[in-house]
Amino acid sequence: MGTLASVLEQAGLSTVALSNIRKQAETTRPPRVLHCEFPLGRPLGKPEDPSFQRSVLNAAFILLGEDSGPVLVDYPEIITDESDTPISCVIPPADTADRHLGAAEALGLLPAWRRTYERYDRTTVGKVATPEQVPDMVDLFLRVAEGEDWKTVGLPGDPTKIAADIRNFYEEASLSLTGGIPDARQAETWFVDHTQAGQIIQRARIAMKESGENRYFWYYLLPLTQHHEL
Amino acid sequence: MADQQLRDLLSDLKGHLFDDVPWTLPKPLSECRVAIVTTAGLTVDGDTDWNPGDQSFKVLPNNHRDFTLAHYSPNFDRTGWIVDPNVVLPLDRLDEMAEAGEIGSVADVHISFMGAQVDHTLETIRLDTGPAAAKVLNDDQVDVVLLTPV
16 A cells, blocks of 8 residues: 555655555555554444544545655554454254255355345455355365365365355355444454354365465465464 | 454565655645545456456546455455445545535546555556556546555
8 A cells, every 4th residue: 555655646646545554554654644553444444434434534634734754643543353252143044954054054144145235235245156156165165174176176266266255145144134233353253163164164274275285275265364273 | 353463464564665755745635636546456347356466456437336345365354345335435425525625526536456465566556557547547637545455
């Protein structure tokens, strides 16, 4: 972000950057930075809180009045993620006696995912798999977790992108099941630690790592801070 | 506290340091045309896939507002974006500021790159796509750019 700000400023634009990793702002020294110690992925701090977002913007734009730089100012409020306190989310049972627990769980979430999509009209699912394909993708990861080579089980693309589709599907579905706006990373920890699919991907990640697979393909299967050795 | 772990891990990355800090004095904010440049990996065509290492950018038309977050990194929260895109791309807030006369106008175009680049020197952005994005903004008579990181 700092490098990009400097490139734009060199081209005659006045820039003010929000930062969420202070050390990087110190290292790259862009012209004007408001460091916001907010959750990664939420640079304006609080979703559905217009007054808070306005206060952040006001604090940022004030920096345009400085005569020289670099300027690095800290926003006075800190917001932390809540990865240590996952959401509590009961998954509706699906009539899927013929499916493995993981695929059945994902099937049970489809109506909730659809409700979230209808409400917000956006999704991050679809890098490789559609929401309807998620249960089958969970089945394929189960085979990887049980020791099969990921390249031969029939995954239709990059496993890191399919894992992202599965996780994003679960997190988006959870929004309709819990009703409120979760704090940052609460849904992530729920997915990794409290769902069949999350545990299957964790086991697949470990199996791929232990088999000497290319690091990229297992390292990005889950958030780096969720790499737990079982 | 996963974010703090990531901040600690990423704190030693060596980004590119320019010899001098560039500095462009803006007009009074109430006269400025404002655009947003984000590194959230946003697309306009519903494409949810942005490959790691891709230092290109997308132009986000201001009148579109239906963007897709396609960032490849698993290391950040996406639920905030789903619930309220303004937490990443605060266009509604800029509209309010323009209506109140606090900024001059909202640009017709905004820009998205993707953050968490594996090439920390960002050579392509510095020498090619960054200047190209600046031209898009300058062609729209933009004065001020707000950068939001993801």
